[in-house]
Amino acid sequence: MAKLLQQRWVGNVDGGALSRRDRGSGVYRAYLPDPLAGRPIMLASETAADVADAEVAIARLDAEAKALVETETLSRLLLRAEAIASSRIEGLEIGARRLLRAEAARELEGEPSDVTAAEVLANIDAMAVATSANGPGEAVTEDALLEIHRRLLTGTRLAQHAGQLREEQNWIGGSSFNPCSAEFVPPPPEYVPELMRDLIDFCNRDDLPAVAQAAIAHAQFETIHPFADGNGRTGRALIHVVLRRRGAVERVVAPVSLILATWSDSYIDGLNRFRHIGRADSRQAVDDLNTWVARFAAACARAAGDATLFEAKAMELEQSWRARLAPVRANSALDLLLGKLVGAPILTVSTAASLTDRSFPAANTAVERLVAAGILRQLSVGRRNRVFESPEVISAFTALERRLASPGGDTRISAPERPVPRRPAR
Known part of the structure; x- marks a missing residue:
């Protein structure tokens, strides 16, 4: 049964320049989710319809890309878009032209001088691993996820954590120095290995629609927050790992993270709803899971539709x-x-x-x-x-x-929800 664990944070009394609040001790509550094994996944008819629509849209993109444009070409560009978006969600912003020029510099010089671009390029490398980590029917493994994460952090200031499950408590929001005022505190580190094994087992199930499975796997991954850093990007790469394993896509990556970035408030609210307290089969827990899956399915459908255009x-x-x-x-x-x-x-x-x-x-x-x-x-x-x-x-x-x-699909009608390049001059 999902619950909040009351924990005590022991502060740093020798914190030097830190404020009293940041260096002090206190109590916080870490969220311990239900394992997914044996959890009843009951999709409402409306949610199931949204999931089916999303799977049709993703399949259409995959099929039409093969018919109209050389698949690898489109896939590479959408992969770049997805990687940029995954970085933007975590505050690492960079325009497409700047990134492309850094990519060319890497080819010519071995490493771009643009440090921010280099980090996003690492994100692209990780996404490339995700889209080719497994084929239809092949098992998802923890090693594959660790490799994606390793590629994300290699060459960054957190390279020592690359490809390793965390051994310390992390948190989201609040102070950078303790979790006592955090917006969300993931499970304590001692629970992470078993929760990850459970998540991997769930990713290898075949009894749910692929989009629903990807939605739940992504939300559970973000809830576990198994790494010291890079969780968001690795978790969004996991979406494509699941969809590819289930055969929902072959090579074309629908840029789901672009829509999740645009619908950021809805995205974060959906993740919070997924994190129920109490029994997984309670009416509230089932309703909230359906809310999250439906929102995720809508993001998939929108991403596939725009990519098809x-x-x-x-x-x-x-x-x-x-x-x-x-x-x-x-x-x-x-x-x-x-x-x-x-x-x-x-x-x-x-x-x-x-x-x-x-x-x-x-x-x-x-x-x-x-x-x-x-x-x-x-x-x-x-x-x-x-x-x-x-x-x-x-x-x-x-x-x-x-x-x-743009929430409405046209920045001339509804303003962009995140920084975007200017409209090209005619």
């Missing part, structure tokens, strides 16, 4: 490029690069050669044709380490970010 825009761009460049010889470096450009809006000639599996000279010729047609523009000066940008792709991506940041 972007996918159509990507196809439109590629068709317009081919018309501008006609004739384009089939299977040439130019032909192959046109199919990859949406997923690589900022690239080098070396990147182009790798994406197309063609020689450097062939890729260079293709890039020069794209520059001459106004499809690419050179950012750096000189012949060596040249970087090129596709303004049309970045404009389309910016429009997607703005749409996903």
Whole structure:
């Protein structure tokens, strides 16, 4: 039975410059959730319908992306969007163009000088692990989650905690020095290993709709808060781990975190509702679980719908490029690069050669044709380490970010709920 555990915090009497409140001792209450094993999951008919709609939308995105745009290309761009959004929820903000340029710098120099961008790029690496960690029907493992977390924290100031379950109490909100005024205190560290084993077992069930299972797994993960830092991003990566295992998606990542960031108040309220006190089968607990699952399903449906619109825009761009460049010889470096450009809006000639599996000279010729047609523009000066940008792709991506940041799906009608790039100039 879920309950609050009364705990005592022993303060630091030698806290130096800390205030009396921050260095003092006190009492706090840590939340101990019910394990998911054996917990009755009763979905109301309306919630079940919302879940079914979300699964149809996700499946449509996955299928139409394969039919209309080279899947890996779209997936890479949506993965980037998802990673940016996951970081934004935790206060790490960075625009798409800045991130893309840092990614190019990493390719050329080994490590970008932009520290903030480097942390978001680590988030992208972790998300990439999440989307490929397991295939349909393959078991979710704790090692896979630890690897995602390790990649998130490697190279940051908290690298010593990477890939390790926490051994200390953590908390959300309130003072940075003690949990006595926190908004939420997760379970004490001694409960974490068993709760994680229970969560992994739940992720490997097959008796719930995939979206409902992902919703509950994500909420339980965020409730356990098993790491010293990086819980939010790892927990959102877990969403894709579950959906992929259940076969709900193959390669295309619907940017759910973009919607969760836009609906942040609803998101946080939904997580708090999920954290019931008392019996899991009480009417209030069941109602609150349904509230959370329905909100999560709505976020999935919205994310998939907006991503599908972007996918159509990507196809439109590629068709317009081919018309501008006609004739384009089939299977040439130019032909192959046109199919990859949406997923690589900022690239080098070396990147182009790798994406197309063609020689450097062939890729260079293709890039020069794209520059001459106004499809690419050179950012750096000189012949060596040249970087090129596709303004049309970045404009389309910016429009997607703005749409996903608006509660109503259009920033001209409802203002964005989080920082977004300016609307591209026409």
